[in-house]
Amino acid sequence: MGAIEVENVSKRYGNCQALEQVSLDIQAGEIYGLIGPDGAGKTTLFRILVTLLLPDNGSARVEGLDVVKDFMAIRRHIGYMPGRFSLYQDLTVAENLDFFATMFGTTITENYENIREIYSQIEPFRDRRAGKLSGGMKQKLALCCALVHRPSVLFLDEPTTGVDAVSRKDFWNMLYRIRESGVTILVSTPYMDEASLCDRISLIQKGHLIETGTPAAIVAQYPHRLFGVSGKPAYPLLKFLRRCPDLLRCFSFGSEHHVAVEPGTISPEQLQARIQAEGFSDVVVREIEPNIEDCFMELAKEERQES
Amino acid sequence: MVLLYLLEKEFKQFFRDPGLPKMAIAFPVLMMLVFPFAVSMEIRNINLVVVDSNRSVASSKLIETCTASGYFNLVAVSDDPDWAMQQMDKNRADAILTIESDFDRCLERGEALPVGIKVNTINGTKGSIGAGYLTSCIQRYRAEASPASTASPTAGPQLDVSAKYYFNTYLDYKKFMVPALIVIAITMLTGFFPALNIVSEKERGTIEQINVTPVNRGVFILCKLIPYWLVAFFVLTACLLIARWVFDYSCAGSVGLMYFFTAGNILVTAGMGLLISNYSENAQQAMFVTWFFMMVFMLVSGIFTPIASMPDWAQAITYLNPMRYYADAMRGVYIKGSTLADVWSDAAGLLTIGTVMVAWVILSYKKTT
Numbered sequence: 001m002g003a004i005e006v007e008n009v010s011k012r013y014g015n016c017q018a019l020e021q022v023s024l025d026i027q028a029g030e031i032y033g034l035i036g037p038d039g040a041g042k043t044t045l046f047r048i049l050v051t052l053l054l055p056d057n058g059s060a061r062v063e064g065l066d067v068v069k070d071f072m073a074i075r076r077h078i079g080y081m082p083g084r085f086s087l088y089q090d091l092t093v094a095e096n097l098d099f100f101a102t103m104f105g106t107t108i109t110e111n112y113e114n115i116r117e118i119y120s121q122i123e124p125f126r127d128r129r130a131g132k133l134s135g136g137m138k139q140k141l142a143l144c145c146a147l148v149h150r151p152s153v154l155f156l157d158e159p160t161t162g163v164d165a166v167s168r169k170d171f172w173n174m175l176y177r178i179r180e181s182g183v184t185i186l187v188s189t190p191y192m193d194e195a196s197l198c199d200r201i202s203l204i205q206k207g208h209l210i211e212t213g214t215p216a217a218i219v220a221q222y223p224h225r226l227f228g229v230s231g232k233p234a235y236p237l238l239k240f241l242r243r244c245p246d247l248l249r250c251f252s253f254g255s256e257h258h259v260a261v262e263p264g265t266i267s268p269e270q271l272q273a274r275i276q277a278e279g280f281s282d283v284v285v286r287e288i289e290p291n292i293e294d295c296f297m298e299l300a301k302e303e304r305q306e307s
Numbered sequence: 308m309v310l311l312y313l314l315e316k317e318f319k320q321f322f323r324d325p326g327l328p329k330m331a332i333a334f335p336v337l338m339m340l341v342f343p344f345a346v347s348m349e350i351r352n353i354n355l356v357v358v359d360s361n362r363s364v365a366s367s368k369l370i371e372t373c374t375a376s377g378y379f380n381l382v383a384v385s386d387d388p389d390w391a392m393q394q395m396d397k398n399r400a401d402a403i404l405t406i407e408s409d410f411d412r413c414l415e416r417g418e419a420l421p422v423g424i425k426v427n428t429i430n431g432t433k434g435s436i437g438a439g440y441l442t443s444c445i446q447r448y449r450a451e452a453s454p455a456s457t458a459s460p461t462a463g464p465q466l467d468v469s470a471k472y473y474f475n476t477y478l479d480y481k482k483f484m485v486p487a488l489i490v491i492a493i494t495m496l497t498g499f500f501p502a503l504n505i506v507s508e509k510e511r512g513t514i515e516q517i518n519v520t521p522v523n524r525g526v527f528i529l530c531k532l533i534p535y536w537l538v539a540f541f542v543l544t545a546c547l548l549i550a551r552w553v554f555d556y557s558c559a560g561s562v563g564l565m566y567f568f569t570a571g572n573i574l575v576t577a578g579m580g581l582l583i584s585n586y587s588e589n590a591q592q593a594m595f596v597t598w599f600f601m602m603v604f605m606l607v608s609g610i611f612t613p614i615a616s617m618p619d620w621a622q623a624i625t626y627l628n629p630m631r632y633y634a635d636a637m638r639g640v641y642i643k644g645s646t647l648a649d650v651w652s653d654a655a656g657l658l659t660i661g662t663v664m665v666a667w668v669i670l671s672y673k674k675t676t
Contacts, residue, residue, distance in 0.1 A: 050519050072521055080519045086512030090323045091316065102312040103520040145516070 003028040003153055003184035004049065009058035011044050011207075018044040020207040021058070026186060026200075028152075031179055033198030034188040035292065041207040042188040043083060046157045049186070050080040062153055076104065079146035083158040085138045089131030093122055093141055096130050097148055104149035114181070115144045118174055136167040143174065154178065156187040160194065172197050192293035203296050210299045215292055222290040222298065224248055224260040227268055231275055231283040240278055247271075251297060258294055309522060313530035317504075321534060331496065335542045338492040339549040343481040346488075350436040355379040356391045356400040361410040365452065369406065369422075372448040378440045395427050402426045402437045414452060420445065474559070474643045482556055486641040487610040489546045490572075490634045494604070496542060497535045497573045498597055502580030504531060506593040509584070524672050528665075532577050539573050540566065559644035567647075568636045571654065574661030575629040581668045604630040632656040 004026040011019040019041045026032045034042050047053040049060055051071035060067045065074045087096045094108075097119070101108050112119075122140050125133065130141060139159060146154060156175075160168045172194070175185055187198065195201050196215040203211045203218070211218055231237045238257055241250040249260040259271070272285040321327055355373065359366050374381045382400055385391055394400040407421035414420060424441050428434030475482050508514040517527065543566065550556045558565060580597060587593035607614075607621060608630035614622055625631045636653035639645035647654065 052515060052518055075519055075521045078519065080516075082512060082515055084512050086516050088316070088320065088513055089511065090320050095316075095319065099312065099316055100516070100520070102309060103517070103522050105309070105521070 002026050003030075004032075004060070004062050004186060006045070006049070006060045007058050009045070009048060009055045009060055011041075011048065011053070011056050017207050019048075019055075022204075022207070022209055023058075024202060024209070024212070026184060028184050029179060029182050030199040031175060031185045031187060031197075033195050033201035034186065034204055035190075035192060035195045035201050035296070036188075036204035037190055039206075040204045042204060043157055044207075045204075046080075046082075046155055046186075046188065050078055050155050051075060076149070077152050079149070079151035079154045081142050081146045081154075081156045081159055083161060085142060087130050087138075087142060087145060090129060092127050092129050093133070094126040096141060097144055100145040101148045106149050108148065111148055111150055114150050115147050117177060118147070119144050135163060136170075139163060139167070139171065140174075147178070151183065153184045153186070156185065158188055158190065160189060160191065168194070192291070192296060195292040201292070203292075203299060205296075205300050205303060208303065210303050211295070218292065218295050219290055222295055224290075224298070225263050226288050226290045226294060227259045227261065227271060227285050228253075228256040228288040229259050229271070229275070229283075229285050230256045231280040233280070237275065237280050240275070240280075244274075249297065249301065253293070258288070260294070260298070310526050310530060313522075313526065314533060317530055317534045321538075327500070331538050331542065332545070334496060335492050335545040336549065338488045339485070339546050340553065342488050343484050343554070346484055350433050350440070351378055352380045353378055353433065353437045353440070354382050354399060354401045355441075356382050356394050356403050357384045358386060358388050358391045358403060358405045359384050360386050360408040361406050362386070363411040365411040365414050366406045368452065369410075369445065369448050370404075372451075373404065373441065373444045376440065376444050378437075392425075395425070398427075400427065401430075401433060402441060404441060414449075420449060481554060482642065483638075485546075485550050485554065485556055486637040487634055489543060489641075490608075490610065490630065490637050491605065492546060493539045493542055493569055493572060494576050494630055494633070495601060497539050498576040498580045498601055499594070500538070500580070501531050501535050501577045502584040502587075502593045502597050503590055505581055505584035506587055506590050509587075510589055525669055528581060528669055528672060531581060532573070532665075535577050536570065536573050539569055543569050558641050560640035560646065564640050564645075564647060564650075565637060568633060568640070568650075568654070568657065571657040571661055572629065572633040575633075575657060575664055578661060578664030578668050579629075582664060582671065585668065585671045604628050607631070608634045610634050626656070627660070629657055629660045632660075 002025045004024060006022055006024040009019055009022045010017070022041075022045060024032075034045065036042055044053065048055050049062060049067060051067050051074055054068060062074050063077050065077070067074060088099070091099065097108055097115075101111070108115075118140050122133075122137050122144070125137065130138065133141060143156075143159070146156075160171055163171065175187070179185060189195070195203075198215065200212070200214050201218065202209045211221075213221075229237070229241065234252070234255075234257075238250065238252055241247055241257060241259055246265055247259050247261055250257055252258075261271075268285040268287055272283055275283045275285070357370050357373075359370065370381070370384065373379050379402075382394065388403075388405060391400065391403045391405075395403060403423075403425040405423035405425070407423075410421055422445055424438055426434040426438045426441075505514070508517070547558065547562065547565075579600065580593075583596050583600075584593050587596065605611075607617070607625050607628055609625070610630070614625050614631065617625070632653040636645070636650040636657070639650050639653075
């Protein structure tokens with residue numbers, strides 16, 4: 001039995017189909033990533049799973065409990081950290097934690113071991129009001145509050161949005177340690193680079209799951225060869241590459257352009273020669289491994305063509 | 308246990324709020340110290356212009372009687388009616404008393420007095436009350452000036468009517484307004500605070516965090532009601548003490564009964580506030596809708612105008628107005644000393660509306676939408 005099972009869940013807001021026939025099966029003790037751009041339906045799915053929203057169709061179970069029928073029972077098993085900081089800003093760190101512990105019928109001391117590692121980092125500020133904490137500390141406090149009742153499933157909705165790179169790395173390390181204690185974690189993020197940090201992921205776009213699997217498996221399925229192309233000036237180069245009919249896709253990725261080609265049609269050397277012939281300088285074309293973002297762009301494109 | 312903790316949290320937040328505790332104190336003080344004077348319907352300083360075409364001893368005695376009453380402010384005595392009218396047009400005169408040239412003769416003969424009254428009714432209350440004062444001044448003057456005429460056979464049998472004001476012997480408007488102001492203060496505070504409280508939890512997203520906990524919704528609603536119950540009791544106590552110390556008024560009936568009705572009223576207004584917040588997305592919406600209902604309640608509550616003088620359809624609406632029951636009971640208890648047996652219908656009305664309101668709140672506060 002999976003920790004979270006979702007079967008054909010759909011949700012519509014007026015004219016907007018937020019989720020369409022979404023199915024998921026998340027195993028106990030894994031970090032599962034829901035990867036997709038803003039507005040893809042990540043938060044809607046989270047809100048259905050944490051019993052804040054009713055699905056229009058389909059069913060979902062968390063720890064074997066139905067999200068509609070057994071919503072009260074589910075609440076004792078889950079921890080939820082919404083995307084927006086939503087603790088009491090006018091209560092102190094300790095009061096917030098104490099408050100949520102009491103709401104779940106427990107105390108901080110009873111579950112101190114569960115949160116010790118994270119709480120110890122914010123404990124020096126225990127008498128500071130939550131509204132006066134820095135972004136990273138707010139996030140740690142929110143995580144503590146979500147963990148204080150020893151949930152077996154943790155829902156983290158875009159926990160790293162708006163957090164600096166160092167804090168994000170810290171945060172993921174915390175997640176790995178939480179997983180060691182057997183907690184299942186469902187995390188959503190719009191950052192493709194965080195996808196490879198998850199055990200398994202689903203790519204979501206416009207309410208559809210477009211791919212599910214381990215990050216490595218999804219990358220392995222990438223059907224084309226991928227070249228990293230750089231040269232000066234960068235923007236005219238991108239426009240030129242997009243005009244070439246034998247190149248499948250081209251988009252800029254940091255300082256490079258990623259160019260997808262059908263295997264066997266053109267080699268990096270040939271492409272380099274062609275670009276240099278057009279008068280671009282500092283041209284480098286190298287074969288690269290696709291990452292999750294390349295896969296997402298590829299899959300999102302297919303999805304668009306199908307629909 | 309959870310309820311106690313939720314309450315503790317509410318109080319912490321209340322006292323940490325930069326505005327709320329100050330408002331809870333300033334509001335009753337302001338209500339009791341400023342408004343009894345400001346909202347008084349006693350009319351004084353009516354600007355009077357006299358057109359005296361008679362210019363006799365008798366006519367000047369009449370003018371003296373009017374000014375001596377203390378209600379009028381004699382602007383000028385003239386013999387030009389057009390000039391007097393201009394004064395009214397320019398808003399310098401609220402009333403014009405016209406004394407015709409045969410005034411003293413008519414008085415001697417015991418005939419009807421040739422006196423005219425014109426009042427400016429842009430302010431309707433001031434106008435009609437001013438006219439009333441003037442009429443009574445003229446009658447008093449006539450009674451004093453020609454006692455013989457009252458005995459004359461042409462005047463017919465005379466009735467000597469003297470009014471006695473019960474429960475508020477001196478017809479003191481302040482005493483009349485004190486319980487009404489308590490009603491307004493408590494209704495405003497307990498109507499707005501809980502509504503804004505829940506909406507702010509919505510706006511900050513904290514309500515979502517509460518909603519994923521196994522907390523019962525009845526408990527959650529109750530923890531929003533109780534603090535304002537206590538705030539309202541505090542306000543009521545403060546108002547009663549101020550009325551006692553400053554105006555030397557005391558409650559004619561049972562103070563306990565006033566607390567009882569206040570408790571019932573909070574059930575209604577706080578319930579209504581919570582109800583509005585359940586349907587509002589943000590503080591502005593909640594604020595505006597609450598304000599709208601408060602206005603309607605206040606205007607048709609009988610606080611400012613008697614319900615009995617409203618048209619039938621308006622009177623019918625007042626039965627849905629919780630403030631009607633509350634204001635009626637509070638005035639009855641405070642001024643007249645009514646007991647529960649006298650105002651039981653108010654209690655029944657208030658509690659019925661309150662029960663419906665709270666039930667609706669709990670049902671409409673959906674933890675899962």
